[in-house]
Every structure is written in C-alpha cells, then in structure tokens.
Amino acid sequence: MEFTETQINRYSRHILLPEVGGKGQKKIIQGKVLIVGAGGLGSPAALYLAAAGIGTIGLIDSDVVDLSNLQRQVIHQTPDVGRPKVVSGKEKIQALNPDVNVVMYEERLTAGNALKIMSGYDVVIDGVDNFPTKFLINDACYFAGKPLVHGGILRFDGRVTTIIPKKSACYRCVFKKPPPEGLVASCQEAGVIGVLAGIIGTIQATEALKLILGIGRPLTDRLLDFDARRTQFREIRIKRNPDCPLCGERPTITELIEDGDVGGPTCALPGQRNL
C-alpha cells in the first residue's frame, strides 16, 4: 500500500518516530484490534487506536448508553443516552478517523461466539466489567492464540497486564477461577473514579500498538497496578503457573466454557482495604 498525502499528514508524528516510521504506520493501518466492552476502558482505547490509524476496530457490547456511564465512558456523549454503545462508539471513531473500519457486535461475548469473532483480529483488549467474561476472554484468547491486553479498574485502583498465550502468564495462572458470588459487591456499589478508565485504557491501547508494531517490551509476566490516591504504579512479577487450570502442565480446562454467571455481581473485594 502507498500512503495518500492526507495519511502522511495525519500520521506524520508517528512516521517521524524511528521505531514506527512509514513501515510501522503501515502495520498500524493493517492492524485489527478487538475491544470487548465499549465502556470505561474500551472508550479511551478505541479513541486512541482510531487516532493512531488502526485499520479495523471490532467493538463488542450488548448495552445501551446510560447517563451514569458518561462519568467515565468518554466515547459516549449526552445525546447518546439510550443508544446502543457499539453504534455510538462507531460514530465517534469514524468522526475522528474515517479510515478506520469499525465492526459492530451488538451482543455479549459467549463461549459460543468468542473464537469465531476473535479469529479475525491481531490483538484483543479486555474492557469488560464482570469476572465470568474476563475469564472467558482469557480462555478464548488462549485457545485462539491471540495476544490479550487485560485491564481492570475499581474505586481508585487499576490494573493492566499483557498475556501472550503459551508464552507468558495468563489470568488463570494468578486467579484460577472467578471469585465466589456473594463475596463480591457490584461495581455499582463499589464505585470508580472516572479518570482511572482513561489511565488504564490508554495503557491498554499502548500495549496493543506495541504488539502490532513489534516494538519495545510488552507488559507480560507483570501486573501493573495503579493507585490513584497516591499516584503510584507498582509492578508485580508473575510467571506461568505449572498448576494453571488452562495453560499449566495438567490443564483441566480443555475447551471454552462459561465460568460463572455473567449477570452476577462483579468487582469489589472485602479485605483489600485492610492492607
């Protein structure tokens, strides 16, 4: 492919970077990123990836925009309340960069559709708000062999990590299964400071771009935890766990399953504040 003059102008600050250049920008333009959840994390990730010129962005979300989303889901705006998030997201992406092909999946990710949807993408970004789907994304990326950029936010804390299936620690290497229902409060009860979505979501977009460009050192085998109260990042080393039920030596999960109730409660954690 050859760049048009408009593209050279639009992507000039990337092309100037020795690590990107014209060659790297072409990789970005040919890149395909799937964003699961067009919400808090998915919003900044989608906007920055669109600005960067990612060729295809897939958006999966079955919800419509709610007024309470707008405190952090910056891709959606007040007139979008009540509209499907994938439709609202696609409009904003294409207003920002009409070169981006946006594929809308107005549905939930399930064990039935995950592998088929993921097969068309280079990188998957986790922007969902419930544990069963976070585990499903981890497992599906493992079976599909797709790099995953995992993210989570809660109250004033955020976490991000990159998972290269069969090469680096996966989510189940650390957390074997979703937390027991009943022990977790919902996100709605727990709350979240809106800006965290921007911080963690843009780190996820950074990781996706690096993977597509093949540059730098990915955030693999490390959990990057962010504490907004102290404005502190902390890196926790993790490694592949031989007892991992998915990618360990004697796996017990040998096909895609739905682990837990997707509609169930999600994100909070008693005891965390005792540290």
Next chain:
Amino acid sequence: MQVMINGKAEEIAGGTVLDLLKAKSIEPQMVAVEVNDTMLERTHLETTQLKDGDHVEFLFYMGGGR
C-alpha cells in the same frame, strides 16, 4: 520478623500465610497469594510458614472496566 507485604516492610509475629490473612481479615477466597514470586495453591496457605525477609503479594480481584 519482617516480611514485605505488597511492597511494604511489615513486622509480623510469624506463622503461616493463612495466619497472616486471618490477622488482616482477608477472606482467602478473595485473594491470590504469591510468596517470593511463586503463586501459592490455596491448599498450601495453611502449610506455608512465613520466614524473615519473605516477599508476600496479596493480589485481589479487580473486575471493573465499564
């Protein structure tokens, strides 16, 4: 004795990882525990004795995103 808990030095009485969880009122099912960079099986929480200088990480589930 002194151990590092989530990056911070703390004086503790000793005992097992489960004792430490109990002392901090942390529900074992809500946390993944890493001692010196190795994940502990939940069944080993009560058999793993902490030693001076151990690095302990309590990793909590962080589920939000939307």
